[in-house]
Amino acid sequence: xxxxxxxxxxxxxxxxxxxxxxxxxxxxLRDILTRLPTNLNSYIEELLPHNWKPRVAESANDSAQLxxxxxxxxxxxxVSWPFANN
Numbered sequence: 626x627x628x629x630x631x632x633x634x635x636x637x638x639x640x641x642x643x644x645x646x647x648x649x650x651x652x653x654l655r656d657i658l659t660r661l662p663t664n665l666n667s668y669i670e671e672l673l674p675h676n677w678k679p680r681v682a683e684s685a686n687d688s689a690q691l692x693x694x695x696x697x698x699x700x701x702x703x704v705s706w707p708f709a710n711n
């Protein structure tokens with residue numbers, strides 16, 4: 626099954642939007658893709674990068690991994706883009 630260019634562009638746009646909002650793109654996409662099948666259309670705005678809040682971690686290990694992932698990503702942003710907000 627071939628991926629259409631418009632589908633690739635939509636995925637890249639989500640990744641770039643996540644980066645511009647200082648989110649870890651992997652954590653963001655993983656969370657929204659697990660929520661989408663059960664999310665009501667009226668709540669879709671909550672999944673946009675500028676509104677997104679991660680779910681409460683299911684365990685302390687998940688929370689620690691998310692925090693470490695965000696820290697690594699923010700350090701990457703500071704190195705590659707000095708104008709990023711903290």
